[in-house]
Amino acid sequence: MPRTPPLPPPLPLAEAQARLLALAPALPIEWRDVADSNGYFLAQALPARRDQPAAPLSAMDGFAMRAADLPGPWRLVGESAAGHPFAGTVGPGQAVRISTGAVVPAGADMVLLKEDSAVDADTLTLVGTAPDPAERHIRPRGMDFATDDAILPAGWRINAAAIGLAIAAGHDRVPVRRALRMTVIDGGDELAPPGTTPATHQIPASNGPMLAAIGQGLPVTSRRIGPVPDRLDALIAAFDAAAGADVIVTSGGASVGDHDLIRPALAAMGVEIDFWRVGIKPGKPLLVARRGDQIILGLPGNPASAWVTAFLFLLPLLRAMLGAAAPLPRTIAVPLTTPMGKGGSRMEFLRARWDGAGVALDQQQDSGALSPLARANALVVREPGAPPAPVGTPVQVYLTEAIDALH
Template structure:
């Protein structure tokens, strides 16, 4: 049996398989939060298109003055002629600087009497003038493929002459939780059963980022039932399974996936919780489907979804940097030594320090619900004393 993969290698192999949904063109007024540009955006115009005043005042010609005021340049109504030596015009912010002007004299630095303008403080040449094209020029790449949607991105695209943008469509995801012990949430539950919490948890985690989430479970550990559920997943770009991905007598997901035409890429990752993680692919007429098999224990399922499922979805959306980003915080309490697997401890932060959220058992949902971050502890790490730095992933930034 092959050794478990390290986290970064497993993430890289998964992201290399990310499906590529098509793109769509949307008007700038269409809400497209959590989408990424499908291609570069090239400017169709120069910004500013002409030299503009950065302040209210007077556009003056060279020399120390005084200058004869001969007119005005307003935003949208430029002065129509070139200034001669010794002339100036009243100018407003955003107005075109007329030919012949060398700088803008601030309103508060000017004295005006009978249309004769003198300076109490002379600006140097070019002062308070936004030169044509200082922001971008016609033909410049102003936005690159993979840029995330934001109000500023829309403003830049509009300024560059665009009324529509091409965005990558989010993937469709199916979520299948399996196990004979599972009952649907809210249904009567015997002592030998447990509510199916993973399906609703994973759907809630992924739904803000995907085109749709198709819940397929809970499904019993039965080959025919699993085959029927997988049939329903054929229109999804990504299938997330929870439970049954190991190789015990009642773990049937791997074989069911193979019967469905899937090919196992790798299985098992050297992390805790979450070792029995599986990645597979399936090719059909619609393209490649990616299957991510998560462990059945709810905390293991959550942690591996944070580290693998969310990055997979974001990569499919076109995010060029889909992995969660770590920050450094201080341990708010002593932390124990770590065994042979890299561990992700559920923790609570106050912005500067972190403390364990409670039990670190892989079924402890109360501690998971209280946690707002994961402490990333390397394999074989020695104990950490309170006040020492630790590497942390904020869960809300996944």
């Protein structure tokens, strides 16, 4: 009887993530309308094309004058309103009524607040306190940014504020990576298509829609194939149907069982696996391969395993190909509000709920359970062999509902 070759040792998480991201090809650059760029990542640093503000502006309602003329009185000679600047120059003993956002007239270097002054006909007097320093209520030219300043770096994820900044800086189009095409293949004879009533030997095919939803906060178009039966020819046909995708994600079939056909299908297609198996729980049987510029990511079939590996691998892959400067999620230190038991032989990711002050572990941590996954908004990292941790112990936590807000 032929001897079964030994399984490769599982890779450490950081090494596996680094190998995956090293494979990720950058998508082509395109120029998009700024107003239609929300969620994309800048492919190049964005410089300012103008000064903001383009002239000194008043930060308050009041009167513009020369500080040298304190303590007054002053003669009112005109007005500067937002969009309607005073056309002349403020001379000795003169003042101009000014509104918030209006251009400070030439010759003026101080804005006296309205509540610190009194007006009688065209005479203005000081009745309160003059600003200290004199320019306190003036926004200087270029206060926000000046021409050629780098306002946003390459790899920055564009959000609503960044759209406003880019437009204010003189841009109507921005360079980004084009939208990513992802295909999710759900495999297994036990799966019933969504919307159908499963037989007693079946379960609803929930992983495909769940994994497709991972990319919905990013410029990703998702297509689902399946459920695909546990036949080599059917799986190869599914891979062929996904030939135009940038990323193929499979759910199930990446382990060592007789019906786990992802590796045999890739071998039949001549696709070499870059690595297989990662030392984490849940999610050990994870597979990564590359076919040309296409990345194939084989995730486990258990729902929690599929979601955790999608968070740790699929999401960073999508972000890296879209041009994110920092595609990996980051942890923060949060105190436990429930105790945590001793760690096992692998790094673990425990489903938990963060309430803004601390994090509570869900009592159910089975990799086949969806309820704790839906309740969770955090993953607590438990290192291999970690000692038991009582309430109040700081632990490293991924805030999973903030995944698209991280840069």
